Amino acid sequence: MKFFKGLTIFSLFMVLLGCGEKESENVLKVWAWDPNFNIKAINLAQENFNKKNPDNQIQLEIVEMSRVDLEQKLITVLSTEDKSTYPDILLLGDRNAPMILATYKSAFTELQDVIKYEDFAQYKVNGMTIDDKVYGVPFDSGVTGIYYRKDILNMAGYNENDLENITWNRFIEIGKDVKEKTKIDMITFVPNEMTMYETILQSQGSNYFKPDGSVNLVGNEAAKDSLSIIKSMLDNKIVKQATDWTTFVGAVNGGTAASSVSGSWFTATVMGAPEQKGLWRMAPTPRVDNGLGINASNEGGASWYVMNTNRKDLSKKFLAETLGSDIDLYQILLKEAGVVGTYLPAGKGEVYAAGVDFFGGQKIYQDFIKWMSLVPEVEYGRYYGEVTSNIMMLLPDYYIGKISEDELLERAQEKTEQMIKK
CATH class of the missing domain: 3.40.190.10 (Periplasmic binding protein-like II)
Incomplete structure (x- = not known):
C-alpha cells in the first residue's frame, strides 16, 4: 500500500514538474522601455495572441528599463555570448539598431520568413536589414x-x-x-x-x-x-x-x-x-x-527584435501574428496607447480613419500613414x-x-x- 501511495505522490510530482516545464516554455522574456507606450503595446499584443491561441497561450515576463540602460545591458550580455542571459524579445531604437545588429548579428533571429515587409514603411525596414536578411518587426512611427x-x-x-x-x-x-x-x-x-x-x-x-x-x-x-x-x-x-x-x-x-x-x-x-x-x-x-x-x-521610433534563444520560434510566431500582421490590433494600439504603427494596412482601419476633435476633426492618423509611406x-x-x-x-x-x-x-x-x- 505504501508503495502505491509513494508511486502516486511521485507521479504527481512528475506531472507538476512537467507542467512547470511546459509553462516555462511559453514564458517569453521581454526587454523594453516606457510602460505607457511600448510596454503597454506589447501587453495588448499578448492579450490579442492569447485570444487567438487558447490552447497555446503565452506569458510575457517584461523587464522595464530606460532605452540607454537597455542598450548598455544588451551589449554586456551579448559580449558574454551566454544565450541564457538573452531576452527572447527586445525593443531597440531605430538609430542604434544597425550598429548592434552589425556587431552581434548571430545573436538575432531572421524574420523574413514570417513577416511581409512590403506591408511596412520601407525606411524602417532598411535599418534592420543586413545582407538581404531582415531581423526586426517595424513598430512605431516617428513620421x-x-x-x-x-x-x-x-x-x-x-x-x-x-x-x-x-x-x-x-x-x-x-x-x-x-x-x-x-x-x-x-x-x-x-x-x-x-x-x-x-x-x-x-x-x-x-x-x-x-x-x-x-x-x-x-x-x-x-x-x-x-x-x-x-x-x-x-x-x-x-x-x-x-x-x-x-x-x-x-x-x-x-x-x-x-x-x-x-x-x-x-x-x-x-x-x-x-x-x-x-x-x-x-x-x-x-x-x-x-x-x-x-x-x-x-524623428525617433523603435522596433521589436527576436533573439537567438531556445524560444525563438514561439517569439517569431507571437510577433508575426500580432504586430506583424493584425490590422485590428493596430486599431487598439492607436486607441489605447497612442501608437501610430508603421504597418501600412492599419491605415484602412476605422480608428485611423476617424477625425480627431482636438485637431478640428482632421484625420491626422490617415495623414501620418500617407506621409509615412514617403519617408x-x-x-x-x-x-x-x-x-x-x-x-x-x-x-x-x-x-x-x-x-x-x-x-x-x-x-x-x-x-x-x-x-x-x-
Whole structure:
C-alpha cells in the first residue's frame, strides 16, 4: 500500500514538474522601455495572441528599463555570448539598431520568413536589414509633420492651405510675418540638439553615412542645407529656443510658439492642454528647396527584435501574428496607447480613419500613414552616436558665425574618422 501511495505522490510530482516545464516554455522574456507606450503595446499584443491561441497561450515576463540602460545591458550580455542571459524579445531604437545588429548579428533571429515587409514603411525596414536578411518587426512611427496653432496663424492672416506642402524658405517667411503681427515665435526646438537637424536631413534622403559605411559629411549638400535652414530660423528670430524637453513642451502647450515640427508620437503631448481642443492642426513637414527634399521625414521610433534563444520560434510566431500582421490590433494600439504603427494596412482601419476633435476633426492618423509611406530610407550607420556627438560640440560656434557649414562638417568628419580608426 505504501508503495502505491509513494508511486502516486511521485507521479504527481512528475506531472507538476512537467507542467512547470511546459509553462516555462511559453514564458517569453521581454526587454523594453516606457510602460505607457511600448510596454503597454506589447501587453495588448499578448492579450490579442492569447485570444487567438487558447490552447497555446503565452506569458510575457517584461523587464522595464530606460532605452540607454537597455542598450548598455544588451551589449554586456551579448559580449558574454551566454544565450541564457538573452531576452527572447527586445525593443531597440531605430538609430542604434544597425550598429548592434552589425556587431552581434548571430545573436538575432531572421524574420523574413514570417513577416511581409512590403506591408511596412520601407525606411524602417532598411535599418534592420543586413545582407538581404531582415531581423526586426517595424513598430512605431516617428513620421513628422507641422503641429501648429490654427488660431495664431489666423491672427496673422493665414489659413490651413498656406502650410500645405511648403518649402522651409516659405515657412521662414510666414514665421517672420507671424512674429511681427502676433509677437509669437513661429516654432520651438532645442538648437543645440540634433532633432531638428536630423529631421531636415532625412527629408532629403541623406544621413551621416554612405551605404559602404564611410562618413558622409564633407561635400554633403543636404547636410549643409540642413544647417543653414536652422541658422536662418535662428537669425530671423522666429524660434522660441528651448533648452530641454520641459521648456520645449512648455512653449508648445503654453502658446509661446505657434508650431513644432515633431514625430507622430508628439500628438499626446500636444493634447496635454485640453483647453486648446480644436485650435490645433497638422500639415506636412516643410521641404528643402534644392531638388532633394520632400514633404516627409522621420524623428525617433523603435522596433521589436527576436533573439537567438531556445524560444525563438514561439517569439517569431507571437510577433508575426500580432504586430506583424493584425490590422485590428493596430486599431487598439492607436486607441489605447497612442501608437501610430508603421504597418501600412492599419491605415484602412476605422480608428485611423476617424477625425480627431482636438485637431478640428482632421484625420491626422490617415495623414501620418500617407506621409509615412514617403519617408526616405537613409543609412544610420554603425557610428551614429559618435557623429552626433561630434556635430553637437560644434553647433554653438556655427550659430554665432565663428565657423562655416563646411568647416563644421569637415571637423566633425575628421573627428569621427579618428574615433573609428581606434
